[in-house]
Amino acid sequence: MRSPDSTPSTFIEKGQGFSLPTKEYSIPDIDISLQPIHSFKDLFHLKALTRIIRLPIVKNIFSARVINPRSIESLKNARRSLEDVYFRDYETSIIHIDDIHSINVDLSYEIRELKKDTYYLEHGEDSFIDYISKLYNNFDGHVMRGLEFLDNLHFNCFITDRDGTTNNYCGHYRSSIQPVYNAIFLSRFASLCTENPIFITSAPLRNFGIIDVSVNPDNVFIYAGSKGREFLDLDLVEHRAFIDPARQVKLDELAAKVSELEKKTEFEKFFYVGSGLQLKFGQLTIARQDVANSIAEEDSLALLQSISDIVREIDPDSSIFKIVDTGKDIEVILTVNGQNGVRGFDKGDGLKFIDDQIDLCLDKGPHLVCGDTASDLPMLEAVLEYTDDVYAIFVTRDIALSRKVVQLCPNTLIVPSPDILLTILGVAALTMKRRKGRKSPGIFL
Template identity: 50%
Template structure:
């Protein structure tokens, strides 16, 4: 297996999904390590090691233009190595390894166990990226690690409902495609909770009116066509890539490594604006928000008349999920986990529904720490997703 292009790289990473699923399933079923699946991970690690580099950046070709681009792939590489280590050395050694690479690991783990001591969590509501999953610079290849699925599954067995709420889409290169959880562990909710898949594989979504859905469909076709063109193919491969969500489309115009030149990125933004104008000439249905990295195109809320008075947020997602899945968030002790401002509405909604809610946020940002503590006095903070998932795993082990 030789990796020359960015597409081959993404394909190889995505090909680890079945192997990682198998590893997680087999381990959780108490049947040890699936040797064949582990060999797939090893082959992938070896193939990535053979890619030419400049410092810690991989040099890969863009398949459409043949142009070489340099890209960091820390998440993909680190997580593969961690998975390999986990299955070769076992859980205990692996946790020691995590303690060695993360500052304050042991202290925060002990503080976390104390925080959860004597409490049975009823509902576990969590964000994905940066919270229970290490942050990946590229959405397309942010495949969940098997060790991560194992730790989180252990915790899911001890709660009534475990719900993962992400802003990424549910399907079609969505959270269901990059997750390696066994069935019957997590309810997966995409597009900020607007669409979900329950433990039995049933899907549901927050209704969108038909006319608006058609406009969004036309737009997504046009964007798919656009990124087939050599000049624009790169935008599919960087940062958030192209994500067709429920009621929203995200397309990257830059990534955190500034892979794209400023001019090229501005030009792309104008190109997107003109395409949006084509499908919605009167600016009635779509609203564009530009974060500098991502262009978010959202449907305006049909009822409010004036455009975009309120965006659908994860708090709306929680209300919708609570009603449609009968989570009964009003009962018991709930734990909410997040890592950014966009998770705040989810915490607020959970507090409103049930003041017994506790929070663990993965952040060192003082402003965020203040707002979380203000909304939810019963909260603690950890530095990295690895600490949080190890904490949840340890907590589960006490009970199981």
């Protein structure tokens, strides 16, 4: 699979390939050295450092600047530090919570994505696409079908979920820092092929939320957290939906009681795996399982029971909260009044709130909606209330979910992995650029 444009062969200075190395570097203030990782604190600190390294890399690529090789070395050191934990002989994959307690962790996401990033930066985009094409069955076929599906369209809204859709699933939300290649492909598509690109995620906006794990350049995406109840617009203005103060008090009470569970030995691990505890705007989420299924089912169900008991105690007639159990996460959501009584605020409500605040012209298509689970269907349904000119790409291997999406939206493409969706979007944007014959110095704008 070759991208349809003469992109640079690499992004580092080798005297060939990328031919615009005249502007000065934007260099991060830090280097990452090899470091021991024993605790989640160490892990999250290291991953936060990789965000500091990745942000200027993305910025430099967008501005047609070369990448400082020191940054690539830092990413390699981050990967080597994680591999040292993951592949250690006697304490393989063990991370310590404290002196007594430890937990097995799956660091494969972190290691794999760091490896992909350094490959992307050292070998360039064409070689990178060849590299990831070998990781998936029928990769080229999926990408070709995706390019035909998008048909060089320019979309009004590009509304997308993050985790499992544009980002490979990670065992720990806080360390799921967006890779460089991911940011380049997505931001390029958002800039060249869409008017209103919007992430709508269930994670919070801030406090270890979507902003803290993203490395897209500023002013490219609208970031909506807490299912769209809070968002950051393209002018970097934050918006929050109204929440009745009396209900907020109840949510605060719930958050305090759930936070107390960390002190109980049998429950403390849930604060470190998967989504961990996320105190969102209008919602609380706590993990009861991670993608690697590292929690025993019995323990996971015990947490679900405890959370249900706490919710019943605070809200005996179930008028304030709705519990949604995804199997991985327990979400406790402030309800809204729907057609069939009270229900949990969903991503469709979030999209309507965003439209209400900044006018997305939802009646003017085409729109592209991307998701990977049933919780993303409400945003597709919401868009379809305004126009039929809607396209959907879902990343799933779940046949029942695929059928539901197709029933809702006839213009649907199903793909099996986030990397395939990313490649479709990244290559579609290059095709668009070539068609328009843009000659700007930035390679992507």
